[in-house]
Amino acid sequence: MTATAVTVRVPAKVNLQLSVGPLRDDGYHDLVNVFHAVSLADEVTAVADGRLAVTVEAAPGSAVAVDGVPVDGDNLAVRAALLVAERLGVEPSARLRIRKAIPVAGGMAGGSADAAAALVACARLWDDPESPLLGREDLLELGAALGSDVPFALLGGTAVGLGRGERLTPALTRGTFHWVFATAGGGLSTPAVYAECDRLRDAGGERAGLPDVSAELMTALATGDAKGLGAALANDLQPAALELRPSLRRTLAAGQDLGALGSLVSGSGPTCAFLAGSAGHAAELAAALGDLDGVREALPAHGPVPGATII
Numbered sequence: 001m002t003a004t005a006v007t008v009r010v011p012a013k014v015n016l017q018l019s020v021g022p023l024r025d026d027g028y029h030d031l032v033n034v035f036h037a038v039s040l041a042d043e044v045t046a047v048a049d050g051r052l053a054v055t056v057e058a059a060p061g062s063a064v065a066v067d068g069v070p071v072d073g074d075n076l077a078v079r080a081a082l083l084v085a086e087r088l089g090v091e092p093s094a095r096l097r098i099r100k101a102i103p104v105a106g107g108m109a110g111g112s113a114d115a116a117a118a119l120v121a122c123a124r125l126w127d128d129p130e131s132p133l134l135g136r137e138d139l140l141e142l143g144a145a146l147g148s149d150v151p152f153a154l155l156g157g158t159a160v161g162l163g164r165g166e167r168l169t170p171a172l173t174r175g176t177f178h179w180v181f182a183t184a185g186g187g188l189s190t191p192a193v194y195a196e197c198d199r200l201r202d203a204g205g206e207r208a209g210l211p212d213v214s215a216e217l218m219t220a221l222a223t224g225d226a227k228g229l230g231a232a233l234a235n236d237l238q239p240a241a242l243e244l245r246p247s248l249r250r251t252l253a254a255g256q257d258l259g260a261l262g263s264l265v266s267g268s269g270p271t272c273a274f275l276a277g278s279a280g281h282a283a284e285l286a287a288a289l290g291d292l293d294g295v296r297e298a299l300p301a302h303g304p305v306p307g308a309t310i311i
Ligand code: C5P
Pocket: 027, 028, 029, 030, 031, 146, 147, 148, 149, 163, 164, 165, 190, 191, 192, 194
């Protein structure tokens, strides 16, 4: 039977290791990008109806500010729907409703998540259920065309991304890790943070080599060692994000003082991620961090969780 409405839940990510290599000719940087999907999630519903349109709202109970999200052809979920329609040779007839709990421009790949969800939802709406034209590999390829972080939002779990971050290999993990994400008012632009990273390196006479995957990080993940994971967290974009948003230093320091096992800026920021020892510790940390100046919300979450999933 052909579906008339499909809802897909899709997770946010935090980067456990984000090592930035040299700037390439195509304007991207070669990365070692260890992605980890966490239980902050958006939901995208595609309803087979009329002309392609999108609405964006905060998820029930979420205080995410959605005013910065485009509701025209610039919306990454709309671009995803158009790609699926083009590949299937059908009219892009759907209303997309995005319910956001992932911070906007927060360094947690919320836009990429919505694009991944739209790929899955529209493929389910428009593809032939008996013999689908678009398989998992096709969706991963369409995802990579939309953005470097979109393939991971399809995959979920914990994975090592090479190239722009789109060449993914699942990482071995054990158990569940507990996190707190401290969001900040206002986003940071990913290209601006990468550009600031290049500027800081140039100013310091530093030349980036091709990065390696951290062996300490992989061991901590494989053994479920939260303390080891906390010590191995690393983000090359952090100095640039702190340069552009100095107040994040205070947030990170406060998390350390409160006993977080590790802390870092998530991706290009400004969300800060704190690793806790247990769900209870995460709840305590969240309560304390939520009271800080400069923190909009402190949200407990856990990972790894699955990628884009039809619900
Ligand atoms: O791929 P995506 O559109 O998400 O990337 C956003 C921006 O982030 C790029 O335009 C680029 O400035 C920067 N970027 C980068 N190297 C990467 C991924 C992203 O420089 N590997």
